Amino acid sequence: MYHIDVGDNNKIYTEVSGKKDGIPIIFVHGGPGGQCRSEHHSLFDPEIYKSIIFDQRGCGKSTPYRSLNGNNTENLVKDIEKIREFFKIKKFIIVGGSWGATLAIKYAIKHPENLIGVLLRSVFLGTIEEINWAFIDAPKIFAPNLYEKFKHYSNKKDIIDSYYKEIVEKNSKIHSWIWHDYERMLSQLNPKNYFFEKEEIILERDGVPNSPFMELYYTKNKFFMEKNEILKKIKNISNLPSYIVQGRYDLICPPINAFNLHERWPSSELKFVNTAGHSSSDEGIIDNLLIGLEKLSQHV
Numbered sequence: 001m002y003h004i005d006v007g008d009n010n011k012i013y014t015e016v017s018g019k020k021d022g023i024p025i026i027f028v029h030g031g032p033g034g035q036c037r038s039e040h041h042s043l044f045d046p047e048i049y050k051s052i053i054f055d056q057r058g059c060g061k062s063t064p065y066r067s068l069n070g071n072n073t074e075n076l077v078k079d080i081e082k083i084r085e086f087f088k089i090k091k092f093i094i095v096g097g098s099w100g101a102t103l104a105i106k107y108a109i110k111h112p113e114n115l116i117g118v119l120l121r122s123v124f125l126g127t128i129e130e131i132n133w134a135f136i137d138a139p140k141i142f143a144p145n146l147y148e149k150f151k152h153y154s155n156k157k158d159i160i161d162s163y164y165k166e167i168v169e170k171n172s173k174i175h176s177w178i179w180h181d182y183e184r185m186l187s188q189l190n191p192k193n194y195f196f197e198k199e200e201i202i203l204e205r206d207g208v209p210n211s212p213f214m215e216l217y218y219t220k221n222k223f224f225m226e227k228n229e230i231l232k233k234i235k236n237i238s239n240l241p242s243y244i245v246q247g248r249y250d251l252i253c254p255p256i257n258a259f260n261l262h263e264r265w266p267s268s269e270l271k272f273v274n275t276a277g278h279s280s281s282d283e284g285i286i287d288n289l290l291i292g293l294e295k296l297s298q299h300v
Contacts, residue, residue, distance in 0.1 A: 003063070004054075004086050006079045008070030013061035014054040014083060017041040022050040023116070023300055024089045026080060028096035028103045029053070033214025035060025043095075043289060048297070052092075054083060056103075059210060066210060068217060073126070073224040077106045084114060093296050095289075097121035097280055098253055102223070102230070105261075108240060109233050117241035117296035121289060122250055122278055123257040125230045126223035130253065131160060138251045139186060149196050150182050164216040171213075177202045179212035186251045189277035234264045241299050242268035243292030245285060247276030269295070 003011040015038065018025075025044050029036045036053035044051040055062040057071045057079065080103065084092065093116045096104030101120040108118050124130060136159060139147035153175055154162035166175035178196065185191045196202070218224070226232070242265060246258035255272060262270040271292070276282035280289075 002086070004083060006057070006075075006082050008057075008075070009064065010057045010067060010070060010079075011063050012054050012057065012079055012083070013063075014052060014086075015041070016050065016052050016087070018044060018046040018050045019048065020050065022046075022048055023297055024087070024092035025049050025051040026083060026092055026094050027051060027053045028080065028094065028100035028107075029056065029059075030096075030098035030100045031056065031059065031211055031214055032099050032218045033059055033209075033211035034099070035210075043286065043293070052083060052087065054079075058214065066213060071214075071217075072221070073103070073106065073218075076103055077110060080107050081111060081114075090114070091116050091300075093117050093119060093293070095119040095293075098124050098278070101253075102126050105230055105234070108237050108242075109230070112237045112240050115240060116299050117243070119289065119292050119296055120242065120244045120258075121280060121285060122246060122253040123244060123261050124253045125228070125257050125261070126225045127228065128219065128222060130257065131219050133254055134186070134252045135160065135182070138254070139182075142251060143186060143194070145195065146182060146185060150178060153178050160216070160219060163212070164220050167212050168216050168220070171208065173205075173208050174199060174202060176208040176212045177205060179216075180209040183211070183215075183252070187278040189247070189249060189275075189279065189282050231260060231264055234261060238266050240267055241296055243295055244268055244270045245288045245292060246270065246272050247278055247282055247285065248272050248274045249276065250278040252278040 002014045035055045040053045041051045058067040094104045102124045166172040262268050271288050273284040275284045
């Protein structure tokens with residue numbers, strides 16, 4: 001375990017596991033605002049791989065927590081490169097899902113020479129259209145009961161901006177947890193509950209979740225990217241091996257994202273999983289990620 005100084009007063013919490021001279025992996029967690037968990041190492045056979053996981057700026061065990069200092073997409077990509085340099089890795093496989101997929105692709109476009117291949121789950125391309133789909137348009141159709149309650153906590157005219165003001169500017173506990181629970185339920189193909197808990201029960205929870213805060217901060221800043229930046233630039237790595245695993249019924253990152261990326265990326269292979277939504281725990285996701293990992297490892 002390490003805390004790597006990446007500048008801007010940020011120290012990135014990093015864990016290394018597996019075979020000392022194994023095939024290097026850098027795993028990029030989702031969010032923005034998520035964190036790595038030690039079980040993320042379990043995707044990588046410790047007899048074959050050297051896996052590196054880390055918490056992005058302001059997340060998890062990285063310090064300072066919830067810091068926005070230097071917190072933008074370009075710096076998160078630079079942080080991955082600093083991690084590679086810290087461990088003196090020549091070439092590695094980068095792995096990311098959802099927002100982690102965004103950063104993995106961005107890193108690949110900037111530093112293709114450092115990569116063996118790219119393994120992605122649930123492609124997010126960093127556009128406002130995707131946020132509108134995930135939090136407004138899709139729930140209106142597929143989860144109207146949740147959507148109406150979610151809308152109830154906003155000013156109704158601009159729901160996303162309303163939540164930004166409540167969560168990022170006012171640090172509202174109830175809005176933070178409503179956003180968190182809403183996204184979590186929409187992420188699962190078959191969630192245990194498909195309704196919000198009563199407000200008084202939510203307010204009894206400890207603290208506030210980090211993801212709503214970071215997600216809305218990044219959304220407000222259009223993910224610090226040009227419009228359709230990834231699709232425009234993906235041709236620059238047309239020969240870099242990639243394997244994409246996409247849940248067919250993903251309401252957060254719709255399958256059209258993965259399809260559009262694959263269509264523009266000749267060296268990519270796309271696997272739709274008909275038993276899955278957005279969550280990595282949905283049936284078939286891990287199995288197909290392991291298939292992709294094995295295929296990419298053949299390029300070592």
